[in-house]
Amino acid sequence: MSGLKQSGSPASKLSVSFFNAGNDKKVGGNKGVLVVGATGKTGKRIVEVLLKKGRKVTAGVRDLAKGEEALGKPGNKLSFLEVDVVADSPTTLAEKVTDYSAVICATGYSPSGPIDLLGPYKVDNKGTTKLAEALVAAGVPKMVLVSSLLTNGWAAGQGLNKNYIILNLFGGVLVAKNTAERKIMATTGLDWTIVRPGGLRESPPEGRVKYGKADTLFGGSISRYSVAEVCVAALDSKAASRKIVEIVSEGDAPKLTFEQGFASA
């Protein structure tokens, strides 16, 4: 299913008018890139890739001490900001994101104590949507979202795919992510890229990145390092603009630049 098709539902039309509310606000830019979920295994790598490229980065973390433990002390290019997409109010979130040129969202519910079956709903659906709304309200022009393969699995005929079933057993995480994706795609006040990786690996990249259009890749895995590089490349790519990009790693995938990969997706 394409983004356009998804944005046609009555619910997403409602979102369009909500999202358009902040279009005339100033466009941000002074503070560099904000990575929300920067203590996570993917978020941390995204921060590292940005720093390697000499970009100014703010690590959005729920716990500053945990952030410094994961990423080191703040410095010339790196700062920290407390961001909780569930606990922060829409107004607080909009104030926090003001003046960033872009936000990469690598959050995801993962239980640290007793499992909260509503966790994916709160974090991956409502939290991500609230963040996107805050970006529009604050005039931040770009959002890159780390989502997942199979978020739209039901509509894509993958209802019996075992990964679709297993992942959704745990609080409906793919459905939660898909709901947030649809709301983001319905915006006109935000340039977005939704990166949908396969199963995430901690190991260094193997093979090449295989790019797919929305709802075309239904299995496979990829290194978090590769995901981080793709997310950072998407920030400045015209070909990645307002596009879902599915990625897995594959030994014999064609050798493509990021731009060629985005253009093919």
Ligand SMILES: NC(=O)c1ccc[n+]([C@@H]2O[C@H](COP(=O)([O-])OP(=O)(O)OC[C@H]3O[C@@H](n4cnc5c(N)ncnc54)[C@H](OP(=O)(O)O)[C@@H]3O)[C@@H](O)[C@H]2O)c1
């Ligand atoms: N695991 C897979 O195979 C797989 C496959 C495809 C896609 N994905 C998706 O890819 C994304 C990244 O995965 P990952 O394994 O790198 O994630 P992770 O290591 O579990 O990190 C999740 C991050 O989200 C943050 N977070 C949780 N709730 C938050 C909230 N309310 N406000 C702000 N931040 C919050 C966590 O912060 P704390 O450190 O404070 O908890 C952490 O930084 C997730 O959306 C995941 O669902 C995963």
